[in-house]
Amino acid sequence: MQLKSVIFWFRRDLRLNDNAGLYHALKSGFQVIPLFIFDQDILEKIEDKTDLRVNFIHQQIEQLNTELLALGSGLMVKYGKPLEVFQQLLLNQTIEAVYTNHDYEPYAINRDQNIADFLATKGAKFHSFKDQCIFEKDEVTKDDGKPYTVFTPYSKKWKAKLAGQENWSLSNGQIAQSYFIKSYLTEKYFSNFIQKFLFEPIPSLKAMGFEKVEFEFPKKEVASGIIKNYTEQRNFPAKPGTSHLGIHFRFGTISIREKARKAFSLNETFLNELIWRDFYMQILYHFPHVVKGPFKPEYGNIVWRNNEAEFEKFCAGKTGYPIVDAGMRELNATGFMHNRVRMIVASFLTKHLLIDWRWGEAYFAIKLLDFDLSANNGGWQWAAGCGTDAAPYFRVFNPTLQTEKFDKQLAYIIKWVPEFGSNQYIEPIVVHDFARKRCLDAYKSALSQK
Secondary structure, eight states: OOOOEEEEEESSOOOSTTOHHHHHHHTTSSEEEEEEEEEHHHHTTOOOTTOHHHHHHHHHHHHHHHHHHHTTOOOEEEEEOHHHHHHHHHHHOOOSEEEEEOOOSHHHHHHHHHHHHHHHHTTOEEEEEOOSSSSOTTSSBOTTSOBOOSHHHHHHHHHHHHHTSSSOOTTSSTGGGOGGGOOOOGGGGGGGBOOSOOOOOOOOTGGGTOOOOOOOOOOSOOOHHHHHTHHHHTTOTTSOOSOOOHHHHHHTSSOHHHHHHHHHHHOHHHHHHHHHHHHHHHHHHHOGGGGTSOSSGGGGGOOOOOOHHHHHHHHHTOSSOHHHHHHHHHHHHHSOOOHHHHHHHHHIIIIISOOOHHHHHHHHHHHOTTOOHHHHHHHHHHHHTOSTTOOOTTOOOOHHHHHHHHOTTOHHHHHHOTTTTSTTSOOOSSOHHHHHHHHHHHHHHHHTOO
16 A cells, blocks of 8 residues: 655755754655755746855755665655646645745745645645744734834844743743744654655756856854854954854755754844844735835935946946955855945945945845845845835945944955055045935935925
8 A cells, every 4th residue: 555645845944854844744644755846937047057056055955865865765856847846746646735834035925826726726735834934924013913114123022922021031041942942853753754765866957057166165063152252253354253154044954943042042142133034034024015126115216326337346346445345256256245244335335326226136146145035135225225124324334434443454355355555456436425425415305205
């Protein structure tokens, strides 16, 4: 008698341990077929065929398959359009259900609904679970049920809900026991993976139109000292003061619940960074218009200069402002940019050059290893002054003062802009005082319109 099966569909959760949807699939009482789909709809839009994120995902899929083979199972890996993949799979077999974890981006929501509708025609169910954030959608709202649009009160309610009490502290022990950050003990049920099943080989990068790139990705393990000292060290780009875990959170190779527990015991500032992720995800969920335009509609009246030649210089790290150039060169070379520098760079593009924040957002979406639609969108709108809880429009970062404050010894700048200080370094693309006045005039004019 053939055992009935369910599928667990890996997406932004590329790990076996502490995986919410996988846990429920393994506990379903059916044998579990693990599945990953290289989404043709997404990959065909990526112009750079050496894309590091695709390389990273491919590495993680190979690792997942190795781990599953050690358990007597394996990973089914397909390349195609997800709906068509499921249509093909169900031609020759019957499944009880597909289990997966929530994805909150507009494309993913539409994709999942189409697949759920198709499965229903085959008598199969679609089960999705919260996994990539601690609180989602409507789980943290104002007392009247409306979504928060300012971070600080949101974060206070977030922490109070996690602790189960309004007056909490990092050391009271209650948070560590919170239901919301307990692990899902998937390993107890690994025997429920489908056994001795011969899966096809994993599609190569070349077969999908991409090239393999030798690159050392950030590690999952972070020294506890980095988290402990995060508050004091995080703003200095020349210091190893940040975790570089963004890519692992983005693709779910680590558990957000595990890191939240550690952050609670070590550093509240680091915890706040995790809360920002949840905050921007719920903003995207409640206000999907931010994908195409400003959160604050009145900022749609800004007349951007959108000088293409200046944008090219900005992207290449050739603005004549060394802290900006260092940040862009670091991004282009590594797929990473220090968070403090991200703010300086985004402010410079939108306010010094008066170039539409969506241009910068799109460039970062191509380059960032940890690109996440909600966070990238939120960060750029924050810098441009048009987003939720944004920096006021009249706050224009002075790159020189930012350098003196956060890279006083110029170590970060010299690393990425070695010609700085010589006659090979270019003149500033624009004078700060002139750019600031031009920016304020443009914003005032836009915001004065009824």
